[in-house]
Amino acid sequence: TRQYRITLLPGDGIGPEILAVTVDILKVVGKQLEIDFQFQEALIGGVAIDETGKPLPEATLKMCRSSDAVLLAAIGGYKWDNLPREKRPETGLLAIRAGLNLFANLRPATILPQLINASSLKPEIVQGVDIMVVRELTGGIYFGKPKGIFETETKEKRGVNTMAYTESEVDRIAKVAFETAQKRGGKLCSVDKANVLDVSQLWRDRVTLMAEKYPDVELSHLYVDNAAMQLVREPKQFDTIITGNLFGDILSDAAAMLTGSIGMLPSASLGLEKPGLFEPVHGSAPDIAGEDKANPLAQVLSAAMMLRYGLNEPKAATKLEKAVLEALAQGYRTGDIMSDGMKAVGCKGMGEVLLRI
Amino acid sequence: TRQYRITLLPGDGIGPEILAVTVDILKVVGKQLEIDFQFQEALIGGVAIDETGKPLPEATLKMCRSSDAVLLAAIGGYKWDNLPREKRPETGLLAIRAGLNLFANLRPATILPQLINASSLKPEIVQGVDIMVVRELTGGIYFGKPKGIFETETKEKRGVNTMAYTESEVDRIAKVAFETAQKRGGKLCSVDKANVLDVSQLWRDRVTLMAEKYPDVELSHLYVDNAAMQLVREPKQFDTIITGNLFGDILSDAAAMLTGSIGMLPSASLGLEKPGLFEPVHGSAPDIAGEDKANPLAQVLSAAMMLRYGLNEPKAATKLEKAVLEALAQGYRTGDIMSDGMKAVGCKGMGEVLLRI
Ligand SMILES: CC(C)[C@H](C(=O)O)[C@@H](O)C(=O)O
Ligand SMILES: CC(C)[C@H](C(=O)O)[C@@H](O)C(=O)O
Numbered sequence: 270t271r272q273y274r275i276t277l278l279p280g281d282g283i284g285p286e287i288l289a290v291t292v293d294i295l296k297v298v299g300k301q302l303e304i305d306f307q308f309q310e311a312l313i314g315g316v317a318i319d320e321t322g323k324p325l326p327e328a329t330l331k332m333c334r335s336s337d338a339v340l341l342a343a344i345g346g347y348k349w350d351n352l353p354r355e356k357r358p359e360t361g362l363l364a365i366r367a368g369l370n371l372f373a374n375l376r377p378a379t380i381l382p383q384l385i386n387a388s389s390l391k392p393e394i395v396q397g398v399d400i401m402v403v404r405e406l407t408g409g410i411y412f413g414k415p416k417g418i419f420e421t422e423t424k425e426k427r428g429v430n431t432m433a434y435t436e437s438e439v440d441r442i443a444k445v446a447f448e449t450a451q452k453r454g455g456k457l458c459s460v461d462k463a464n465v466l467d468v469s470q471l472w473r474d475r476v477t478l479m480a481e482k483y484p485d486v487e488l489s490h491l492y493v494d495n496a497a498m499q500l501v502r503e504p505k506q507f508d509t510i511i512t513g514n515l516f517g518d519i520l521s522d523a524a525a526m527l528t529g530s531i532g533m534l535p536s537a538s539l540g541l542e543k544p545g546l547f548e549p550v551h552g553s554a555p556d557i558a559g560e561d562k563a564n565p566l567a568q569v570l571s572a573a574m575m576l577r578y579g580l581n582e583p584k585a586a587t588k589l590e591k592a593v594l595e596a597l598a599q600g601y602r603t604g605d606i607m608s609d610g611m612k613a614v615g616c617k618g619m620g621e622v623l624l625r626i
Numbered sequence: 627t628r629q630y631r632i633t634l635l636p637g638d639g640i641g642p643e644i645l646a647v648t649v650d651i652l653k654v655v656g657k658q659l660e661i662d663f664q665f666q667e668a669l670i671g672g673v674a675i676d677e678t679g680k681p682l683p684e685a686t687l688k689m690c691r692s693s694d695a696v697l698l699a700a701i702g703g704y705k706w707d708n709l710p711r712e713k714r715p716e717t718g719l720l721a722i723r724a725g726l727n728l729f730a731n732l733r734p735a736t737i738l739p740q741l742i743n744a745s746s747l748k749p750e751i752v753q754g755v756d757i758m759v760v761r762e763l764t765g766g767i768y769f770g771k772p773k774g775i776f777e778t779e780t781k782e783k784r785g786v787n788t789m790a791y792t793e794s795e796v797d798r799i800a801k802v803a804f805e806t807a808q809k810r811g812g813k814l815c816s817v818d819k820a821n822v823l824d825v826s827q828l829w830r831d832r833v834t835l836m837a838e839k840y841p842d843v844e845l846s847h848l849y850v851d852n853a854a855m856q857l858v859r860e861p862k863q864f865d866t867i868i869t870g871n872l873f874g875d876i877l878s879d880a881a882a883m884l885t886g887s888i889g890m891l892p893s894a895s896l897g898l899e900k901p902g903l904f905e906p907v908h909g910s911a912p913d914i915a916g917e918d919k920a921n922p923l924a925q926v927l928s929a930a931m932m933l934r935y936g937l938n939e940p941k942a943a944t945k946l947e948k949a950v951l952e953a954l955a956q957g958y959r960t961g962d963i964m965s966d967g968m969k970a971v972g973c974k975g976m977g978e979v980l981l982r983i
Binding site: 521 | 711714716720746747748751767768770773774775778782783784785786787788789790791792793794819821822823824825826827828829850851852854855857858859860872873875876877878879880882883884886888
């Protein structure tokens with residue numbers, strides 16, 4: 270029996286519901302494959318603010334560090350939206366990324382044939398779309414200094430953030446991206462704004478240099494404005510995309526929305542060592558929290574990413590992925606992906622379907 | 627007779643062809659409405675680099691400053707892509723924006739019923755889309771300092787750019803945006819990343835403050851990642867969008883691509899005083915340059931924006947816009963917007979059609 274210690278971070282809104290469904294399935298799959306998951310739970314986001322005054326309590330970070338993987342659900346809600354930035358749920362998310370050194374964020378945008386009509390794009394445009402965005406997650410303008418609101422000589426306020434990357438920061442994410450592309454379609458598109466930004470020029474130079482080590486990967490470059498266009502125009506041209514923190518935030522969300530079913534998309538955040546952090550792309554959906562309406566599938570698929578990328582348990586990962594596909598094939602749908610003739614289920618109901626499969 | 631001095635900047639690639647068609651039409655409309663356009667031509671972009679070594683020669687800027695409006699076609703091409711940044715065509719574009727203090731960039735993304743099938747989105751999603759992106763154009767990370775590639779203590783290189791806005795920079799673009807929204811659907815969506823960036827927090831605070839002066843405009847805020855999603859998901863929810871330089875670059879291109887016919891989209895760049903600069907959203911298309919294949923309609927519509935926003939000649943503007951719509955209604959199409967059963971024309975051919983109307 271393999272043993273893994275998993276830190277669960279249910280967070281806010283629909284977080285606890287979708288995570289509960291996922292844990293049930295992990296337990297069953299664990300029994301089937303002789304994997305012993307030891308779950309421990311901690312606070313992050315709004316609930317953490319309410320209970321401790323901080324969006325990422327020190328105890329949470331410590332527990333995460335002592336575990337093999339972190340499974341996060343969702344954070345945030347209207348309630349905490351007007352607090353000062355250091356007390357907002359999002360700040361907890363940024364802090365855990367930095368605290369665990371999770372510099373590589375993998376965000377797949379895959380269109381499932383069963384859900385093709387959920388897309389706002391024409392079916393022939395999105396059919397077969399299978400993009401992996403590799404986003405740098407602990408650098409760039411999210412963390413660069415100086416930052417803040419300062420006073421100018423003329424006594425006006427000036428807001429400042431710094432977009433910066435060092436060579437080694439680019440190199441380590443580029444390595445992840447080239448290796449990811451190798452395991453996928455062998456195509457890597459690096460997105461920057463090198464025609465305007467110095468930081469992008471450095472980015473482009475280092476990615477180009479790294480390409481020499483991966484002759485089997487076909488590297489291309491796009492400016493971020495053009496990349497946003499091309500994602501809308503012809504998303505099938507993309508296989509793996511590598512980009513910085515801010516551009517990755519924007520483009521991975523645009524790519525996710527091409528599929529029309531953001532309630533289906535997982536993500537993985539990885540460092541050089543364990544633990545990685547795994548979470549759905551969607552938010553905490555406070556408007557439907559506690560109503561048993563949430564779609565738990567992105568969370569289940571995030572657990573699959575945890576098994577595949579975080580714990581090297583590909584068999585277990587495949588079991589989860591197959592269960593999700595089978596549930597869709599059998600016509601089960603939560604409200605967000607419901608369509609004519611399908612069988613409506615709630616969050617728990619979907620969980621039961623998955624367990625039956 | 628009103629007299630206007632117009633500086634023409636044909637630039638590179640298809641620039642000269644599309645501008646020639648546009649000038650012919652301006653002359654005819656000028657005669658009809660007793661407007662005397664005095665055209666003068668200057669160098670910018672790649673041709674300027676070839677002839678003078680600089681992407682924006684001093685003489686060009688001087689000529690622009692002495693004119694009532696600047697009509698730019700397109701710049702750039704493979705030939706100049708590998709020059710150092712200060713010698714690239716794009717640098718000329720940034721320099722003319724800064725040099726003429728063109729802080730307000732208006733980018734409409736309108737879907738024409740005749741071209742609805744050109745969109746990669748479903749017709750019911752894009753039908754009726756009519757978005758105006760108001761992009762700040764002379765501040766933000768495009769011009770912020772410090773910028774450059776520096777050496778760290780550990781002797782690695784670090785690329786740095788600074789995203790910064792002062793209160794007055796936000797205020798002046800916000801004013802333009804609120805007034806634009808007032809003349810349109812009365813809805814303004816401000817896009818930032820205030821959950822992460824200090825500069826965005828300042829932006830949001832100032833835009834919110836400015837809203838008090840425009841009680842007839844309904845203001846909302848979106849984070850840039852969500853805005854990219856919403857543009858793909860349901861573009862009709864947007865009327866006027868205000869955002870900073872970098873986010874505006876990305877989102878206006880994404881919005882443009884929703885229409886599926888970027889060869890149709892004009893833009894206006896305005897300062898507090900004349901001259902404004904008017905140019906198509908599309909690029910210089912070096913692959914089809916000189917082949918009489920280019921679509922001149924975005925350039926013609928840019929001239930219409932010049933008449934409307936730059937010279938306050940709304941009648942003449944309407945004439946140009948009507949001619950374009952009528953040419954489409956009569957079934958004339960250049961290659962980029964061709965579809966079954968339509969009449970194929972080249973760049974010059976389209977110009978002749980417009981003159982006949
Ligand atoms: C909540 C926010 C800070 C976060 C980000 O910008 O990274 C989110 O948008 C994401 O993409 O995970
Ligand atoms: C060519 C480039 C410098 C420019 C920009 O980024 O502003 C272009 O993309 C635009 O949007 O006009």
